[in-house]
Amino acid sequence: MTTAAISPTIAAYASEFAAVRASANSNSSSWLTSLRESAWAEFEKIGFPTTRRGNETWKYTDLGRLDRETFSRSFGEISLAEVKSAAPWSDDWQTAVVVDGKFVAGLSNNLSGAGVSVTELEASAAADEAVIKSALGQVAKVEGNAFVALNTALFSGGVFVNVAAGVETEQPVHIINIVTAGADNRASYPRTLVTAGANSKASVIESFINLSDGPQFVVPVIEVSLGEGSTVTHYRIQLENEKTIHLGTTRTVHPANAVFNSTSFATGPAIGRNDVHTLLAEPGAETTLHGLYITNGKSHQDNEISTTHEKPHGTSHQYYKGILAGKSRAVFSGRVVVKPGAMKTLAEQKDMNLMLSHGAEIDTKPSLEIYADDVKCAHGATAGHVDKNMLFYLMSRGVSRHDAAFMLVAGFAGEIVDEFQPAQVSEFLYKKLETIIPGLDSEGIL
Amino acid sequence: MTSSKTPPSSISRETDLSGMEYRWGFVTDVESDMAPKGLNEDTVRFISAKKNEPEWLLEWRLRAYKHWLKLEANDAEPTWAKVKYPAIDYQDMYYYSAPRSKDAAPKSMDEVDPELLEAFEKLGVPLHERQKLAGVAVDAVFDSVSVATTFADKLEELGIIFCSFNEAVQKHPELVKKYLGSVVPYTDNFFATLNSAVFSDGSFAYIPPGVKCPIELMTYFRINTEGSGQFERTLIVADKGASVSYLEGCTAPVRKTSQLHAAVVELVALDDSEIKYSTVQNWFPGTKEGVGGVYNFVTKRGRADDRAKISWTQVETGSAITWKYPSVILKGDDSVGEFYSVALANNHQQADTGTKMIHMGRNTKSTIVAKGISAGFGQNTYRGQVKIMPGAENATNHTQCDSLLIGDKCGAHTVPYIEVQNPTARLEHEASTSKVSDEQLFYLMQRGISEEEAHHMIITGWSRDVIRELPFEFAMEASQLLKVSLEGAVG
Numbered sequence: 033m034t035t036a037a038i039s040p041t042i043a044a045y046a047s048e049f050a051a052v053r054a055s056a057n058s059n060s061s062s063w064l065t066s067l068r069e070s071a072w073a074e075f076e077k078i079g080f081p082t083t084r085r086g087n088e089t090w091k092y093t094d095l096g097r098l099d100r101e102t103f104s105r106s107f108g109e110i111s112l113a114e115v116k117s118a119a120p121w122s123d124d125w126q127t128a129v130v131v132d133g134k135f136v137a138g139l140s141n142n143l144s145g146a147g148v149s150v151t152e153l154e155a156s157a158a159a160d161e162a163v164i165k166s167a168l169g170q171v172a173k174v175e176g177n178a179f180v181a182l183n184t185a186l187f188s189g190g191v192f193v194n195v196a197a198g199v200e201t202e203q204p205v206h207i208i209n210i211v212t213a214g215a216d217n218r219a220s221y222p223r224t225l226v227t228a229g230a231n232s233k234a235s236v237i238e239s240f241i242n243l244s245d246g247p248q249f250v251v252p253v254i255e256v257s258l259g260e261g262s263t264v265t266h267y268r269i270q271l272e273n274e275k276t277i278h279l280g281t282t283r284t285v286h287p288a289n290a291v292f293n294s295t296s297f298a299t300g301p302a303i304g305r306n307d308v309h310t311l312l313a314e315p316g317a318e319t320t321l322h323g324l325y326i327t328n329g330k331s332h333q334d335n336e337i338s339t340t341h342e343k344p345h346g347t348s349h350q351y352y353k354g355i356l357a358g359k360s361r362a363v364f365s366g367r368v369v370v371k372p373g374a375m376k377t378l379a380e381q382k383d384m385n386l387m388l389s390h391g392a393e394i395d396t397k398p399s400l401e402i403y404a405d406d407v408k409c410a411h412g413a414t415a416g417h418v419d420k421n422m423l424f425y426l427m428s429r430g431v432s433r434h435d436a437a438f439m440l441v442a443g444f445a446g447e448i449v450d451e452f453q454p455a456q457v458s459e460f461l462y463k464k465l466e467t468i469i470p471g472l473d474s475e476g477i478l
Numbered sequence: 479m480t481s482s483k484t485p486p487s488s489i490s491r492e493t494d495l496s497g498m499e500y501r502w503g504f505v506t507d508v509e510s511d512m513a514p515k516g517l518n519e520d521t522v523r524f525i526s527a528k529k530n531e532p533e534w535l536l537e538w539r540l541r542a543y544k545h546w547l548k549l550e551a552n553d554a555e556p557t558w559a560k561v562k563y564p565a566i567d568y569q570d571m572y573y574y575s576a577p578r579s580k581d582a583a584p585k586s587m588d589e590v591d592p593e594l595l596e597a598f599e600k601l602g603v604p605l606h607e608r609q610k611l612a613g614v615a616v617d618a619v620f621d622s623v624s625v626a627t628t629f630a631d632k633l634e635e636l637g638i639i640f641c642s643f644n645e646a647v648q649k650h651p652e653l654v655k656k657y658l659g660s661v662v663p664y665t666d667n668f669f670a671t672l673n674s675a676v677f678s679d680g681s682f683a684y685i686p687p688g689v690k691c692p693i694e695l696m697t698y699f700r701i702n703t704e705g706s707g708q709f710e711r712t713l714i715v716a717d718k719g720a721s722v723s724y725l726e727g728c729t730a731p732v733r734k735t736s737q738l739h740a741a742v743v744e745l746v747a748l749d750d751s752e753i754k755y756s757t758v759q760n761w762f763p764g765t766k767e768g769v770g771g772v773y774n775f776v777t778k779r780g781r782a783d784d785r786a787k788i789s790w791t792q793v794e795t796g797s798a799i800t801w802k803y804p805s806v807i808l809k810g811d812d813s814v815g816e817f818y819s820v821a822l823a824n825n826h827q828q829a830d831t832g833t834k835m836i837h838m839g840r841n842t843k844s845t846i847v848a849k850g851i852s853a854g855f856g857q858n859t860y861r862g863q864v865k866i867m868p869g870a871e872n873a874t875n876h877t878q879c880d881s882l883l884i885g886d887k888c889g890a891h892t893v894p895y896i897e898v899q900n901p902t903a904r905l906e907h908e909a910s911t912s913k914v915s916d917e918q919l920f921y922l923m924q925r926g927i928s929e930e931e932a933h934h935m936i937i938t939g940w941s942r943d944v945i946r947e948l949p950f951e952f953a954m955e956a957s958q959l960l961k962v963s964l965e966g967a968v969g
Contacts, residue, residue: 088558356901372886387901390868398907399893405883405913413907415866415898 108212133220147199153190197229745780768826771798823856
């Protein structure tokens with residue numbers, strides 16, 4: 033990333049940080065205050081990334097809007113009924129509700145489950161200092177990353193999910209992040225820290241729902257600190273509006289035999305980014321990163337998916353699928369790095385795209401960097417349109433052209449949607465597909 | 479201008495560097511005509527004057543030189559490739575070094591300097607009668623000057639022009655003027671711009687409409703003078719319905735200093751024509767410790783018009799650093815582009831190579847098969863781009879790139895860029911990276927084949943998809959080169 037000149041928009045973030053700094057009182061943990069300070073210093077140093085020559089990680093995504101538009105934090109109100117109608121909900125789940133980036137305990141449900149506690153991160157910073165201090169900002173590092181830096185400096189409250197060692201949960205933790213209607217150019221910085229004790233097993237769903245129809249700036253960060261032999265399953269649902277910039281970051285560090293599985297569903301934003309990096313730091317670690325992106329209109333969805341294998345016997349699977357329509361653009365930038373000595377690594381990487389319209393563009397870059405010889409790594413990428421033979425097969429059996437096309441597109445998406453658990457979540461997404469897929473048919477290509 | 483006798487001594491191999499088996503590492507004792515070290519406007523004018531070039535070409539060179547100065551001032555030397563090398567001092571290099579002919583240019587083979595011929599003899603270039611048997615017409619480029627072009631009479635009968643670039647400028651200026659820079663403009667990239675300013679010679683081929691070139695055209699490049707850069711320029715034009723197969727081979731003597739090779743190759747395939755371009759690149763790769771060797775920074779690109787086909791085949795075993803992306807602009811409808819490559823990086827070699835397929839026309843089709851072999855401390859990167867422009871209806875691409883790793887200190891990297899702007903396109907990219915399978919090795923060794931031989935057999939088989947695209951004589955040489963280049967990498 034290159035240094036940006038101090039622009040009026042940067043100045044707006046600076047005054048926000050000044051407010052955060054001023055509100056820090058004697059109750060605030062001093063280590064958290066200094067973490068925020070160093071995060072802000074990093075952001076001031078690097079500024080927003082540009083697509084300028086040589087910046088590989090932002091090659092296809094232009095953030096010029098951030099130099100022209102000002103976004104700042106503000107918090108709206110929402111009722112529980114509105115939350116329940118906007119996102120999948122079950123009384124059996126542990127649910128944290130985050131409104132415009134701020135954790136709202138009053139709307140949340142079942143916060144203290146058996147072996148899994150869900151609390152406000154900032155409020156827990158003193159009580160759970162030992163756990164939080166060693167993880168927060170250590171998994172999602174601010175260095176070189178403007179959006180992790182901005183989030184770390186400015187997040188309000190945050191969510192802390194702590195899974196006790198050896199606990200295996202049946203029900204998921206669901207974090208519902210809602211942007212409320214009523215104000216434009218809101219910035220929100222949802223922050224989630226998950227710490228999983230040794231040999232524990234839990235799943236976390238993150239939903240990002242936008243109820244406004246104006247431009248917003250959503251910058252979430254989730255970091256997962258895994259214990260040895262633990263498994264965290266993560267589902268990320270991003271349902272954005274077409275004016276919003278949504279730049280999300282997911283980070284994990286794996287000790288021995290730790291597993292992180294993540295499935296993402298992303299649709300909607302003017303500029304969206306799903307930036308995932310899993311670091312397999314010790315032997316026997318495993319990660320599965322799957323995702324579906326559906327873009328239409330002028331939407332732009334960037335998926336920056338990377339895994340680093342540092343030690344032997346690691347396994348990684350990256351599998352993303354895209355459906356593109358209108359004048360939209362999607363990016364898949366996959367990266368697998370196998371460090372020297374990381375023998376017996378098994379890595380797979382795949383990106384498949386279905387292109388429905390003239391004017392849509394996919395830029396896919398599945399890359400491998402391998403510095404160890406006893407490995408098996410493979411990657412693949414495809415792009416194509418709805419298969420005419422399949423369409424014909426269905427139509428010759430009396431299915432209408434529209435229904436046949438819908439079935440094929442839904443079938444393509446379904447492989448990923450089916451992964452969302454509990455079943456209630458995948459049902460929720462299938463319902464969304466019923467409105468999203470017909471909406472893709474802007475040129476009648478279906 | 480100076481003319482000096484370099485290098486001072488003729489030795490078959492510099493013994494202090496003979497740790498590795500580079501068979502082509504001899505230095506030939508010929509007198510050279512050299513421009514003084516360094517690059518400035520005078521160097522460009524000197525080269526142009528030496529070549530007796532027309533005004534328009536000098537102006538083109540000077541425009542390129544001025545553009546290059548701008549690029550250099552803006553630090554525009556490409557840094558995105560996965561290669562590391564010390565900064566190049568562009569002033570500490572000879573930009574022109576010609577074997578000094580005692581009289582005028584040779585009129586027949588008899589007049590060619592016998593020492594030169596001997597040099598090519600060692601290289602195995604079939605420059606004399608042998609080439610008729612081999613059916614190869616050779617344009618040999620020694621340092622930067624085309625030494626002798628054989629078989630020209632036969633080609634002339636068919637109207638085929640195959641000569642040194644310099645000769646083409648004198649005899650066929652209209653063709654050169656029309657096509658020079660039409661595929662790789664002088665503004666293209668840092669190294670291509672440098673080449674445009676200071677290129678000294680190269681090969682030129684023109685195949686008239688409807689003519690199928692009956693023999694394979696061949697250029698042999700060799701860098702001889704120490705501290706010199708080689709900047710040759712190749713331009714091949716296949717007119718409507720014509721076809722040609724072109725071969726290119728490269729070697730350089732063992733030198734402790736690194737040598738820069740920044741060539742430009744432009745292919746123009748007009749409607750219904752076909753150009754097949756094969757390269758066996760065996761520049762000096764540096765010593766086992768990574769000292770010296772050729773920096774091979776080459777821009778190669780072809781333009782395929784309606785129903786034309788361009789096929790690149792390369793076997794890259796040499797060079798300390800390879801930075802090379804032979805590309806095809808599929809401009810015409812139904813045009814075809816192909817890229818077949820085997821790149822090997824052993825010891826401290828670094829290769830960042832691949833291709834670009836730019837689909838513009840309808841029903842265009844491209845195929846990429848790239849094989850990378852890494853051994854020792856070698857770093858091998860496949861970097862390729864497939865771009866489907868909005869108007870390229872029904873374009874298809876299939877890409878396969880596989881990497882083999884031999885030893886735990888080397889690296890194999892794959893960086894494909896796939897950019898699709900048309901929904902009717904069909905693209906498939908697949909790649910794999912692994913070491914030579916233990917089971918396969920065991921199977922062969924169990925039958926009494928040595929480990930090294932077993933590796934060679936497996937690698938040859940694995941590279942077959944590419945090697946078989948080469949003309950027969952080249953295929954033998956390439957297979958042999960892979961074997962020699964991997965000596966010592968196993969066990």
